[in-house]
Amino acid sequence: MELAAGPTLFYNDLFPRATSQVAACSGGFDYCLGEWEGRGKMEWIQTVDEAILMFVQEYMRADILNGFWKAVTSLADKGWFWLAASFLLLLFKKTRAVGVASLLSIAVCFFITNMVLKGWVARPRPDDAMAAIEPLIRTPRDFSFPSGHTTVSFACALVCFRMLPGKYGIPALVLAGMIGFSRLYLGVHYPSDVLGGFLVALAGSGVSMKVLKRNRIE
Numbered sequence: 001m002e003l004a005a006g007p008t009l010f011y012n013d014l015f016p017r018a019t020s021q022v023a024a025c026s027g028g029f030d031y032c033l034g035e036w037e038g039r040g041k042m043e044w045i046q047t048v049d050e051a052i053l054m055f056v057q058e059y060m061r062a063d064i065l066n067g068f069w070k071a072v073t074s075l076a077d078k079g080w081f082w083l084a085a086s087f088l089l090l091l092f093k094k095t096r097a098v099g100v101a102s103l104l105s106i107a108v109c110f111f112i113t114n115m116v117l118k119g120w121v122a123r124p125r126p127d128d129a130m131a132a133i134e135p136l137i138r139t140p141r142d143f144s145f146p147s148g149h150t151t152v153s154f155a156c157a158l159v160c161f162r163m164l165p166g167k168y169g170i171p172a173l174v175l176a177g178m179i180g181f182s183r184l185y186l187g188v189h190y191p192s193d194v195l196g197g198f199l200v201a202l203a204g205s206g207v208s209m210k211v212l213k214r215n216r217i218e
Contacts (some may be wrong), residue, residue, distance in 0.1 A: 046129075049190040053126055053133065056184050065185075066136055073137070073182035075175070076149035079106060082156040085172075095164070101205075101212045102159045109155040109204035110148075113197065118143040126190055135187040147189045150180040150197030151204075158205040 089099030157176035161169035183189035
């Protein structure tokens, strides 16, 4: 019995705040399912989002890494890095179709994210809803869902992954994933915001490539 209880007691002693943050799901899958049904889906998602965000803030942040993650997230400010990469791809005949598909994907995803979903969902930023959250950068004043940085990153990266050789496409996906995580690390988005941005990009990139294929742009 002591051996079985040991790991749990050790975890509780080592991560007391994390333990309290994820207590809503401590009863396992059945308890979480009950929470989902009893409290409402949106409230359940908010609870999980807050627990993950607090875990990242309390146990994954380090002063030595703050500058790195700020630099990573800045690559998607206004989408400049991904727009530049897309225009660069336009310059060469072999990659011109990729550049066109990427720009179309970014445009479609921008419309869905900024013109439709942000205003429709109207989700406050984490620091507006959680007193304990301490953003490491100035919090954008638009709504939180979905993450625009994540959306634009995957809008381009998914096109590159599908249309370019793996040695180019895989690093693009990794960078997009890092940018998505940076939004959690810096405390300006919830995990479901990042997931939502990825799903928008998945749909938008798919549409752009279908349009490209239908019109046979080379």
